[in-house]
Amino acid sequence: MKNRVDEVFRRSGKIFIGYLTCGYPDDETTLEWADRVISAGFEILEIGLPFSDPVADGPVIELASQEALKRGMTPEKYLEIVSEIRKKHPDIPLITMSYYNPIARKGFKYIENLKKSGIDGIIIPDLPLIEGENFYRKINSLGIVTPMLIPPTIKGEYFKKLVKASSGFIYAVTRTGTTGARDEIPPEGIELFRRLKRETNKPVAAGFGISRPQQLTSIKNLVDGFIIGSALIKKLEEGEDIKNWLNWIKEGIKD
């Protein structure tokens, strides 16, 4: 079974993954923003299912989640919006980002529905492999990829296990802390990318804190892609031209 995420990483050049919170600032705008993000040249779209207590997220995504919930976002509506995006963009890889509780509450049937709506990958930031091994395997059996989040603090055997359990790509977290734009990639982040390079041939995408090309020069030769969330939402809120912005970043990391 071919997965769109795997297909995309076969291309040459860096892959850019954009993140949006579903239902923020409202349902229609999510659809419109998705169009803009895709036509700007982001190769993968990650769509967050909002949760009331998003502890892995910084202020931008936290606020977006709260706002979306206030406007009545539900797991069912999420499926509808994903289906619409899928209809308009048959080739773009779509990844669900959800905390574990909403998914667990809905049961495995919901994962099957995500698949039917056109989802290619699932990321659950508060379900570590140590608790979720079987669950992730079950998700994989549907042909959905599960990129594992690997932060710089993980070493040794568990690091190897996470690399092994990752499919689609490895979501390498540049630093400790939550999502949201920061200045530099810290030394332990750079060290993580070096370790990943030594450990595996799987594609590696860097996420958390990414907003400017200047940050990326130190790691660009070590990774295959970049994940941009909070900074992307900010740009969309400000009504900026996403295409120009992404091109600026892409130009900035060219040799």
Add this chain to the structure above:
Amino acid sequence: MFRLKRYYGSFGGVYIPELFIPILEELESAFIRAKRDSEFLKRYRKLLKEYAGRPTPLTYAPRLSKIIGAKIYLKREDLAHTGAHKINNTIGQALLAEYMGKRRIIAETGAGQHGVATATAAAHIGLECEIFMGSEDVKRQRLNVLRMELLGAKVVPVNKGSGTLKDAINEALREWAENVTTTYYLLGSVVGPHPYPAIVKFFQSVIGSETKKQIRKIEGRDPDYVIACVGGGSNAMGIFSAFIRNRNTRLIGVEAAGRGLDSLHSATLNLGTPGYLHGTRSLLLQDKNGQVKKVHSIAPGLDYPGVGPELAHLVYSGRVKASSATDTEVIEAVKVLAESEGIIPALESAHAVAYLLKHRGEFRQEDIVVVNISGRGDKDMETIMEALHEKQS
């Protein structure tokens, strides 16, 4: 990898971002070492005795006994230093932080009692301390904010979500994620990811072991009932722990029914369903979409949509009975205990007293009932005054 068991029945675990896993392993291994280190334990016990004022008394309550129709004893955690049982845990964990070589402590607080107890332990041991507190609670518990600041802690108001305990924990977790290698997160209840429920229970079990010794000395046997209020469940697990194996002792956890079980409350053991929040699988007040529900209690320390995983298991397995008391019943209980015994309990602890009043006449005269008075009510005087005033008008 983890060496201790992470689960209580189907509850517990480490449902938290990967970045915390190595830190929790490090914490577990330090906890295992400290528990076996006689020097560490000696220091902990010495501080409990000479600094926190333990053992706390077990007080017979003659006039309340008459009202209820059973022999009522009160475990006086309100007499511990800082006015609540929280100090048992904060001294233990502050020592553990030092043991691990961490010089900075962060903590969440609801009522402010855990925050005050953390700031106190940090001051005594000489650690840097930062406390996260919901903005709503900052308003409700001004005096505790002042106490923490006076103790040298920095209080960070959390202006997110409902501005209560849950949001304070979210923010403390984010801050911990940011500085995970240098900072010790001193969690205040038997909640959160493994090994926290085990650590907090270990340090709070002193309440139960003292109670057991005291009641056996006075009455020559274990009590028929042990009653404690439940928010996250630390005072309840603390006092229950010594009696879990004695099936003749009934254990009752009293939660906040708030404005009523069909309205806003925080009665998780009574009405929660299995879910995942703050690193643990436990019972949770959530809607059908898995979003965490808004909760309410007049007692800010009980204002939490989750509960400790071991308590959830004890209730599921039938060992602990879950009950509840409304805000109105709790205010009445404060009055009764104050007038009959000269003790003003914290609003949290008054939930346990309210259980007695609700069930008076259902006990046998010779029944021995121990109620954990987990804290004193000084911090709640404004809330109590308002509630009494409302009732009159």
